[in-house]
Every structure is written in structure tokens, then in C-alpha cells.
Amino acid sequence: MTKWNQNAEIEWAGLPVSIHRYESQPTAKVAPIILYLRGTAFQQNGVRDREVPIGQVFSHAGSIVVEADYGAASGNLFPQAMECAFAALTYLSSNRKRFGSARSPLFVAGDEAGGNVAAGVALKARDQLPGELRGQILLSPMIDPMMASKSFRRADEIGMREKWSDGWSHYLRSACGFQHPYAAPCLCSRLSGLAPALVVTSEDDPLHDEVVNYADRLEASGVSVRQKIFPKGAGWTGVYKGGQGNWMAGLSAEFKGFVETLSE
Template identity: 30%
Template sequence: MPIDPALAPLLDMMSALPHMNPPFDVTALRLGDEQPMPVPKAEVAEVRDVTLDTSAGPVAARLYHPQPGTMLPLLVFLHGGGWVFGTIETHDPLCRAIAAAAEIAVLSIDYPRSPEHRYPTALDTVRAAIVAAAAQADTLGIDANRIAVGGDSAGGNLSAALCLATRDAGGPPIAHQLLLYPVIDNDFTRASYAENATGYMLSSEMMQWFWAQYLGDQAVDALSAPIRADSLAGLPSATVITAEFDPLRDEGAAYAARLKADGVAVTHDHVPGVIHGFASMLGMLPQADVAVGTAARNLRAAFGMTPAA
């Protein structure tokens, strides 16, 4: 299927931005990320910034709570940005949309970014954050027995790794993992890396640079590249959403297949005609609203909730 025509102006604009082309620079990417796309923001009854008192120190987060005074299931959300950029602010519209559509609480975590804080610092921080969130359930207005994790791109990587770490080393039980075009491996030989190498916002060269910032001189392992785990059995049910024109397309599909083969309940939605990051393009692409709806339905089902009206 051809790329959605609505994306053409965005891709033209992005390709002309210096920070989106090599040589990549951490500061320039972060500055460019401070001007997120103007998209509609769903109304959520309570949105407040909180600080989680964790074993890794204080961690900033933003809570989205559609029904203050009610103990709701929680999605711990981890933003994308190649582990290098992205913030609570850049993903505010997406978190609002999920909270409103699913009628659950969402807690967006401000985790440490690379290269200042290389692997496994971000993962260790989000592990500590989910423990702290469960411990602070009363003040957050959440049900500590119904917690899911999710994120996009690098946030999807951290979510998948968090599920593996929790399975193997303990922690609050995780009901579901929401993986939006996740980073799952650093195998750059997959066909989608060649087919979508340039011209679709996230380039293959940029992705390789992100991995270098994240790992430094460390070797890849199962908690940095979750598809390399010996077994995925016993992991929470998963929603995996992939995009056609995305270097990460094939690794996301391969991870969904591995999860299914290892006995995990999986919904894999492959979305044609769109690029990496499309779920954040609310109000621009109907496919973004569909992806949010899929995420909401699957989260509610994992939490044992009735379908939203």
C-alpha cells in the first residue's frame, strides 16, 4: 500500500530539518523535540505532576486520572525518543488519549536518558518506579493489583524489558504490555531496515546511532534487546502495533510471533500506509485514533473491565 498522502507534508518538512539528518547531535535532537506537533488534547478530569519516592531516588511522573476518587487500573507509560530525547510533555496528548479512551489511569514516567545515563539506568529506574507506584496506590488513586506497562519505540523496548525483568526477578504483577512500534533488537539486517532506510522520519542510520548512545561499549543482552531472551513464556498478554514504513516493522512483528509461539496471548496490528510514531499524530491520521482505540480495548480486557461505551 502507498504511504498515506496526509504524511507527505510532514515528511518533506522533517527531511529538511538539520537535526533529523546525520551527523546526529543529542542537544539538537532535544531542542527540536521541544516543538512537538500541534495535536488535540483529550480532556482528562485530573492531570497532575507527581514525584515517586523510589529506591533509585525521586522520579518525576505525570498522572492522568479520568475518575478522581475511584481506584482505577493503571498503565505505566514510557515515552519513546531513542532513549535520547522525548519527555513527559511530548507524549502528553497520547497519554491523555489512552486515559480517556480506556477510562483508566495513566502514569507517564520521566526516566533518565542516554548518553548521559546508559543502559541499564533507564530500565532500573522504571523498575523502581513501578514498585513505588504500587506502594503509593492510595495517593495515586490506582488499583495496585491491576497494572500494565506500555510505551512507543524506545519506551516499548523498556516496557518489554520490564516485563522480562519482573517475570525473572519479581515485582508488582503486570497485567498487559502495550508495545507501539517497539525497539526489540539491534539486528540491522532485517528487511524493513533496508526498505525503510531513509525518507520516513526514523532512518536506519538514526536507529543505529540511538543504539550506540544507549549501549555505549556494552554488549547487547536480553534486557536491552528483549527478542534475545531464551524464552518469552510466562510474560503478560501483549498488544503489538507496527507500521508499514518503519525500520522497526519486522522486529516488532517477529517479537509478536515469538510471544505467540511461547504461549503468550498477543494482538498484533500491522498498520499499512503509516510511519514510525504515527500513533502520536492524533487529529492528523485516523489510524492514530484507531491505534488508541485498539490499545484501550485490549487494556480494558486485560484488566477485566467491560468494553467502554
């Protein structure tokens, strides 16, 4: 069973940000450290659940999973949420030995809204922490605030259209947010030089089209990309409500393959 501890509290903009570690036993001497950012459509009011399936998958796969509560301090607003998460990444970069090894590769991962923030953090890491981020793991990230793709029509089927619409409206409340590449990565015109990416979606995912489009653009810009599209019915869309599904073993395998490829 994965345990949960609050291992640290960093300061961002004069506010405390709690950092939690999933306490599984790493299987490698130099285990990857993953900064995990959970979703909830930019509407979380703090990290209350002790375990979520995405974090469990990475933890059980032998990684050190560190989750930052970026939403509570930032109010889930741009740019505050992204800057808060980036501060957590900077902290991990400077304190790897506290969580793993000084040689532990550093990753950022996020699902849904957390995937958006993770993508923004990866962009900023390229610009301000070059060479520090080994990879980015984007799990059905909310990339496009226009919500106009063909696949997005399925949002009503899983009861997420209104929640995502409200989430985007809240997150992009600032005047600059809508056009800023860190806020809406699909609008970024310069994707070269980013850390390698593992990008995951499913055939029945309302975010499928925007996710695949972003992965294709990353690859066209010279970024190493590993894509995984789960089949319809694998239960992948259940991640939006914190559920498990048949995808967990597949995600673990994809993640391990991703890390192994980067180690070659």
C-alpha cells in the same frame, strides 16, 4: 483537555525520578494504571512536553496514565534506564491507591525506545514481581539493535536511520548491553510466563518486521498476544516525532479490547 501534574518524585540509585500523571477523569471505578515510557531513540534529556498523543489515547480511553522520566536520571544508558523504569513500576505496584484503586490492574506501555524499555521491564517483572503486571503494551518497540530487517530499509524515508543507530550505540554503551535480553528483547531465549501483550506497528513502519517477529515469538512461547498492524498511510510513523494521525481512534479501540479480554 488532559492536564499534567508532577505527582511524585521517587528515588532511584540516589537520584530523583519525576513521575507525571495525565489527569483525565477515569470512566471506571477500577481504572487501569499505565506506566508510560515515551520514545525519542534513547536521546531524551527529560520530559518537557506536557502531553504526547500516545499518553492522551490511553488517558482518554479511561486509564490512569503515569509517565516516568526514566531518561533524565539514567542518562539513557543500559541497564540504568531499564532499572529506573522498573523502580517506577515497583513504586506504582506498592502505591496503587495513590493513583487509582488498590484493585487497579497495572500495565507498562512504551513506544519506540520506550517500547524497548517497557519490554525489558516486563521481562524483569516476570522474574522479580510475578503476578503484579497485568499486561504490556509495545508500540513499535526498538527490539533489534542489528537494524537489519527488510522493513528497516524504510528508515531513510522517514529520516530515522541515523537517529536510531546513534540511539542504539548510546544505549548499549556498556560491555554487557548488546547481549542482555533486557536490553535487546529479540535475543531473549525465555519468553514464557510474560504478561499478555498488545503489540502495535504499521505496514509502512521501518520497525515492522522486528516488531511482528517479537510478537510471534511471544505467542509461540505461550504468551497471550493481541497484534494490530495499521495500514500504510495511517500516519503511525509520525509517533517517532511526536505526531498524531488517523491511528488514534484505532489504538484506543485496540487498547479497550485488550483490557476487556484480560478482564474476562
